Amino acid sequence: MRSRRSVKVAALCAAGVAALAGCGGGAGAGNGGDGIGVVTGVYPLEWLAGQVGGEHVEVTNLTEPGAEPHDLELTPRQIGSVSSADVVFFVHGLQPAVDDAVEQEGGDNALDVGDIVDLRPATEEEGDAHAGEDAHADEGAEDAHGDEDAHADEGAEDAHGDEGGEEGHGHGDTDPHMWLDTDRMAQAAAGLAERLGEADPGNAADYTANAERVAGRLADIGTEYTDGLADCESRDMVVSHAAFGYLADAHDLHQIGVSGIDPEAEPSPARLAEVAELVENDGITTVFTETLTSPRVAETIAAETGAETAVLDPLEGITDQSPGDDYPSVMRANLEALTGALRCS
The missing domain is CATH 3.40.50.1980 (Nitrogenase molybdenum iron protein domain)
Structure with a gap:
């Protein structure tokens, strides 16, 4: 136990x-x-x-x-x-x-x-992909992220990185x-x-x-985030696991998690194919990896789609591989990674 x-x-x-x-x-x-x-x-x-x-x-x-x-x-x-x-x-x-x-x-x-x-709901768009440009036409509506209702009834298996019944190691209802x-x-x-x-x-x-x-x-x-992310060609960030929902909500970004809240949950083959198709169709140029988990899945999607990889750190711990040595420096390194990947001016 x-x-x-x-x-x-x-x-x-x-x-x-x-x-x-x-x-x-x-x-x-x-x-x-x-x-x-x-x-x-x-x-x-x-x-x-x-x-x-x-x-x-x-x-x-x-x-x-x-x-x-x-x-x-x-x-x-x-x-x-x-x-x-x-x-x-x-x-x-x-x-x-x-x-x-x-x-x-x-x-x-x-x-x-x-x-x-x-705390925001853990199930709110975690891992959901949206369906092309029309997804952003009515932000906040149910259809804005590719038929949310359909994903919500799938038991989180495909839409949430195959979390299954574990609820992300007990994350429950909140992120x-x-x-x-x-x-x-x-x-x-x-x-x-x-x-x-x-x-x-x-x-x-x-x-x-x-x-x-x-x-x-x-x-x-x-304020640095608000200014830096104000004018970007893309607002979609593809991340290894859905740890960035608060950041996305605060700065009008769309989080696409390969896996759900739990970083150790293995995404289903259907989920991998869904994210890869989204990367190709929407012209997403970067798939983000992390410092404390394996980059294998993100690198596979990047290789299949011609995208690049970059580190977006969920700040769950500081290591020698972290893009900074404390909370403020990692947050600012994440902003730099985002503005590059989303092509912000």
Whole structure:
């Protein structure tokens, strides 16, 4: 099972037998560290917690650098850090192991981003292809993306990258990749500042000021996207998995995911053929790959259609292969990749 043994071990820790169980809390997770202990599930939230908390917090991220966060498995020590943290900052539905640990061990310290910002539906156009130029004639209408109703009734098998009954490893009804929308990130910063202020009232003013500062940085990035993507020959971005729905919604782009929300889901042959036909018919010049998942499928479609490949990073983690070394630099690298691929002026 995904994390049941780990949860049982964490229960032993709570019973005071940590030495026998091999347990231990994370650094700065409320076990005598110098600051408020914040545990995060994925890199963008780790970055945001560091920005908002500043010198007053010690942030522990549960996903190791270079690991694919969707399939995270937690060690007993990591589950212990969830239990002992002052704040657990996570997106419910992104990482089932984190959800399980929060449910079993988190208590009142959990702060779900979905309780701060509105999350978009996971099934909204995820993986759907549209049918040519007429698809953009009436944006927002059901027919605008190639007979949405027909795709919605297919059990997500073809239209959503063959996710099947797994719902994208438990993503459920919402898309967790909210950090690709700078406005939602700013809202999350404000919510985190409020929670940190409750945990540490003496530094509440600092948390609020930090959240306002990072909101300004995020607004600058959002403005760069708005300006950079204002005038483009294409608004279709073909991506390895449908992680970019928030970015597409915010900047009037159309996401075409080869796979759905889950990056590990294998697209069906029918889906591959559908996307390849769309690339050829609509004159799409670029198929985007990622840094943490295999580029094989995207490269196959590109080779069959004569398109190029380029990296569009979903910012699920930072590695040596990432196009930047932190959230702002990767967001700006993504903008550069988009403006080139979509032929923006």
